[in-house]
Amino acid sequence: DQQVKQNSPSLSVQEGRISILNCDYTNSMFDYFLWYKKYPAEGPTFLISISSIKDKNEDGRFTVFLNKSAKHLSLHIVPSQPGDSAVYFCAAPQDPNFGNEKLTFGTGTRLTIIP
Amino acid sequence: NAGVMQNPRHLVRRRGQEARLRCSPMKGHSHVYWYRQLPEEGLKFMVYLQKENIIDESGMPKERFSAEFPKEGPSILRIQQVVRGDSAAYFCASSASTSQPQHFGDGTRLSIL
Numbered sequence: 237d238q239q240v241k242q243n244s245p246s247l248s249v250q251e252g253r254i255s256i257l258n259c260d261y262t263n264s265m266f267d268y269f270l271w272y273k274k275y276p277a278e279g280p281t282f283l284i285s286i287s288s289i290k291d292k293n294e295d296g297r298f299t300v301f302l303n304k305s306a307k308h309l310s311l312h313i314v315p316s317q318p319g320d321s322a323v324y325f326c327a328a329p330q331d332p333n334f335g336n337e338k339l340t341f342g343t344g345t346r347l348t349i350i351p
Numbered sequence: 352n353a354g355v356m357q358n359p360r361h362l363v364r365r366r367g368q369e370a371r372l373r374c375s376p377m378k379g380h381s382h383v384y385w386y387r388q389l390p391e392e393g394l395k396f397m398v399y400l401q402k403e404n405i406i407d408e409s410g411m412p413k414e415r416f417s418a419e420f421p422k423e424g425p426s427i428l429r430i431q432q433v434v435r436g437d438s439a440a441y442f443c444a445s446s447a448s449t450s451q452p453q454h455f456g457d458g459t460r461l462s463i464l
Binding site (some may be wrong): 240270274279285324325327330 | 395399457
């Protein structure tokens with residue numbers, strides 16, 4: 237039962253343009269979301285998070301938007317750079333009542349930035 | 352990723368052998384989590400530990416798998432009598448508290464011959 241879904245396995249974007257990665261979730265109790273970036277043969281690196289009390293969180297080139305009514309979040313990267321080529325995972329705590337310890341991950345989107 | 356140290360990076364075992372995966376959390380982190388990633392899939396939660404305590408092992412297979420985080424030393428994920436289906440990347444993460452993001456190690460790639 238995939239509670240966090242990333243329906244696009246891959247995405248290619250021209251360098252300098254905006255990359256938009258999407259994530260949908262099924263559990264309306266989820267109230268905190270995280271994005272991780274993963275290079276081959278490395279572990280996921282935390283990028284940015286958002287709490288359900290907000291609909292937007294920004295950190296440099298990275299912005300995450302949350303639409304609670306649609307159960308949808310997106311990660312925007314602008315401008316996209318070659319070093320952004322990686323697999324991006326969205327994640328949420330499985331048991332929101334018990335803190336962030338048990339994360340459930342989407343299957344990831346492989347982003348390729350074309351020079 | 353340099354903060355959370357996992358070893359070995361690659362481990363090859365024959366069916367029926369034991370696999371031991373080690374994880375040293377980031378300095379100052381007392382919460383440790385283990386995840387497994389099968390090819391083309393996302394990470395799946397296995398177990399959450401604090402020093403000397405297993406807090407949540409709801410993602411652990413009922414048999415052959417065990418985890419510990421002793422008072423001294425790294426956290427250990429132990430798989431007894433390995434089978435081909437145990438082949439995966441095993442990631443450890445740590446955090447300072449459950450309200451802080453988890454930081455991941457680079458994983459151990461386990462291959463079963």
